[in-house]
Amino acid sequence: MGLWFTEKQTENFGITAKVNRTHHTEQTDFQKLDMVETAEWGNMLLLDDMVMTTEKDEFVYHEMVAHVPLFTHPNPKKVLVVGGGDGGVIREILKHPSVEKAVLVDIDGKVMEYSKKYLPTIAGKLSDPRVEVRVADGFVHIAESKKAYDVIMVDSTEPVGPAVNLFTKGFYAGIANALKDDGLFVAQTDNPWFKSDLIRQVFQDVAEIFPVTRLYTANIPTYPSGLWTFTLGSKIHDPLKVKEERFFDIETKYYTKDLHFASFVLPKFVKDLTDK
Amino acid sequence: MGLWFTEKQTENFGITAKVNRTHHTEQTDFQKLDMVETAEWGNMLLLDDMVMTTEKDEFVYHEMVAHVPLFTHPNPKKVLVVGGGDGGVIREILKHPSVEKAVLVDIDGKVMEYSKKYLPTIAGKLSDPRVEVRVADGFVHIAESKKAYDVIMVDSTEPVGPAVNLFTKGFYAGIANALKDDGLFVAQTDNPWFKSDLIRQVFQDVAEIFPVTRLYTANIPTYPSGLWTFTLGSKIHDPLKVKEERFFDIETKYYTKDLHFASFVLPKFVKDLTDK
Numbered sequence: 001m002g003l004w005f006t007e008k009q010t011e012n013f014g015i016t017a018k019v020n021r022t023h024h025t026e027q028t029d030f031q032k033l034d035m036v037e038t039a040e041w042g043n044m045l046l047l048d049d050m051v052m053t054t055e056k057d058e059f060v061y062h063e064m065v066a067h068v069p070l071f072t073h074p075n076p077k078k079v080l081v082v083g084g085g086d087g088g089v090i091r092e093i094l095k096h097p098s099v100e101k102a103v104l105v106d107i108d109g110k111v112m113e114y115s116k117k118y119l120p121t122i123a124g125k126l127s128d129p130r131v132e133v134r135v136a137d138g139f140v141h142i143a144e145s146k147k148a149y150d151v152i153m154v155d156s157t158e159p160v161g162p163a164v165n166l167f168t169k170g171f172y173a174g175i176a177n178a179l180k181d182d183g184l185f186v187a188q189t190d191n192p193w194f195k196s197d198l199i200r201q202v203f204q205d206v207a208e209i210f211p212v213t214r215l216y217t218a219n220i221p222t223y224p225s226g227l228w229t230f231t232l233g234s235k236i237h238d239p240l241k242v243k244e245e246r247f248f249d250i251e252t253k254y255y256t257k258d259l260h261f262a263s264f265v266l267p268k269f270v271k272d273l274t275d276k
Numbered sequence: 277m278g279l280w281f282t283e284k285q286t287e288n289f290g291i292t293a294k295v296n297r298t299h300h301t302e303q304t305d306f307q308k309l310d311m312v313e314t315a316e317w318g319n320m321l322l323l324d325d326m327v328m329t330t331e332k333d334e335f336v337y338h339e340m341v342a343h344v345p346l347f348t349h350p351n352p353k354k355v356l357v358v359g360g361g362d363g364g365v366i367r368e369i370l371k372h373p374s375v376e377k378a379v380l381v382d383i384d385g386k387v388m389e390y391s392k393k394y395l396p397t398i399a400g401k402l403s404d405p406r407v408e409v410r411v412a413d414g415f416v417h418i419a420e421s422k423k424a425y426d427v428i429m430v431d432s433t434e435p436v437g438p439a440v441n442l443f444t445k446g447f448y449a450g451i452a453n454a455l456k457d458d459g460l461f462v463a464q465t466d467n468p469w470f471k472s473d474l475i476r477q478v479f480q481d482v483a484e485i486f487p488v489t490r491l492y493t494a495n496i497p498t499y500p501s502g503l504w505t506f507t508l509g510s511k512i513h514d515p516l517k518v519k520e521e522r523f524f525d526i527e528t529k530y531y532t533k534d535l536h537f538a539s540f541v542l543p544k545f546v547k548d549l550t551d552k
Contacts, residue, residue: 012294012315016282039288057469060543193333193497219495219503219543221469226502227495254543265538267336267495267530 005036005044007051009224010194015051017041017222023118028110030162035118041222043118045086047111048161051222053086058122061188061228063255064218064263066092069151069186069232070099071246071260072239076150077101080178082138082166084155085111087123093153094125095250102131103149107162109135139165145178152179154187159198167198169205172233176209184212184234192217192270193225200273206233214239215274216263218254229270240264281312281320283327285500286470291327293317293498299394304386306438311394317498319394321362323387324437327498329362334398337464337504339531340494340539342368345427345462345508346375347522347536348515352426353377356454358414358442360431361387363399369429370401371526378407379425383438385411415441421454428455430463435474443474445481448509452485460488460510468493468546469501476549482509490515491550492539494530505546516540 001018008014018039025034034046042055053061066089070076077100081089085106093102104126106112112133115123126133134141138154152175159167166187175185189195189202199215207213210233220228232239240261247257266274277294284290294315301310310322318331329337342365346352353376357365361382369378380402382388388409391399402409410417414430428451435443442463451461465478475491483489486509496504508515516537523533542550 006292010316013317014292016290016292018288040286041289217495219493219501221501221503225495225497227497253545256541256544256547258541259543262538262541265532265534267535268532269529271532 005038005046007049015222017044024114026110028108030108031157033110033114035114044222045111045115045119047157050158052157053088053119053122054222055119055121057221058088059253060218060220061223062088062092062122063252064216064230065089065153065155065186065188067250067252067255068216068230068239068260068263069153069184070096072232072234072237072242073151073182073184074237074246078149079103080105080145080149080152082142082152082154082156083163084153086115086119087112087126089153089155090128090131091122091125094128094130099130103134104131105134105136105138105141107135107137139171139174142171142174142178147177147180149179150183152183152185154185156188158190167202169208172206172209175233176235179235182236184232184237186230186232189215189229189231191223191225191227192229192273193227196273199229199231202231203274204276206231210234212236212238214264215266215270217266217270218263281314281322283325291498293320300390302386304384306384307433309384309386309390311390320498321387321391321395323433326434328433329364329395329398330498331395331397333497334364335529336494336496337499338364338368338398339528340492340506341365341429341431341462341464343526343528343531344492344506344515344536344539345429345460346372348508348510348513348518349427349458349460350513350522354425355379356381356421356425356428358418358428358430358432359439360429362391362395363388363402365429365431366404366407367398367401370404370406375406379410380407381410381412381414381417383411383413415447415450418447418450418454423453423456425455426459428459428461430461432464434466443478445484448482448485451509452511455511458512460508460513462506462508465491465505465507467499467501467503468505468549469503472549475505475507478507479550480552482507486510488512488514490540491542491546493542493546494539
């Protein structure tokens, strides 16, 4: 069989993937980082033994984090990504010509360094002149920003390790202050099969701060359960009321105008998590 | 670690689940059958080492196979299930009061036998008076049926082993003959990440026979990639044109009226498989 990577997504269930070779492995100041070449998914970035992104299926996550909020805002100019050191969300953001500046704040510079080296199709736009990369604590950056951003995307790891503060109500309140008066944000909020309590809690916390709170999903095969959720909080603009003329053609493999709306139509057991 | 089941969903990728105990294992006349108790998914039925259904996530597949076609047909009375010996599709069909008779034709009686014993919440309705169970070859049953059914559901295994005939154009032509003049059918057609060629071929074959051909998806975490597709072929009725008044409340955990329509909105790379 050779070398296989196995991620225990729960105590009792996981995925396993054949590894051709390990490009790099190290304990950074914040987490364990592994870059491996898999036979099925191409190069794969692991943080603390969890799949963060792979060359083959990364487009789903990155397109869905970026384009849903960016098309919801009528004219996004200044955008912040918290986490997301692999650069995939930045790449998608830059497809929107209204964006003048995209700031990426990741706490771990090593993620950017090794993504540039081994995930060039994902991280290749980190050096774009519209992009500002800061190696810093996203929680602190949010707390220090006032009415600074049109759109904020929280592209974090799981709520363990360095990202634990990014799933608190205090963080969402900070995001509200860091956004302009018509700003909106989106955060990845894990999967409804194994983390239903988390989704319910985050949705409730965000809904207490943002007048418009919506949950949407996407299929990501290398993430637990294959069904991922994103929680969107907005001061004014509603992703379900985006007008036809707002959309324009961009090159995507997952996101479409029709899927923008359909991704908010939830399976009943997921919809139930958003009810009070 | 103890005992773990691993399914190689491709040569280079798979899922793995902790097994508490094996209830039953045998080589039937048609396939290898294992019934195991997993820690994550409850009891799990395996055929030829592939996950067929589990107590925890079975509702997705069974609801989506049954309710999408049954709400599309204005008045389904006689329904056929090919395969589906675990009884889950039958359970969902019986939630529709218009249905007078549901015929289940599975080639392997052992599937029914052990599903009744170890999956009672799934197989419990196989003894309902509206149900007729036949242990027979579905391909032959279809070939011998003429204008007999309002709706046919093909709940088969993968296109290897006993189900290989169920993915041929000749089979779909047989289904057209077995359906009444306004009949429709649905077949499970695997996942778009690893089996895109299969989906494209089936869609093209069905579209050459049925005026209305549509692809829809559902998230099934224990199936390869977590994103499953269903191909629906219909002589007249269009699942996208079901009128509001056709729907009525049924108890479900996944299917909703809104999801009926949203499940046909495909990610771009999946939609591309349905283009000529």
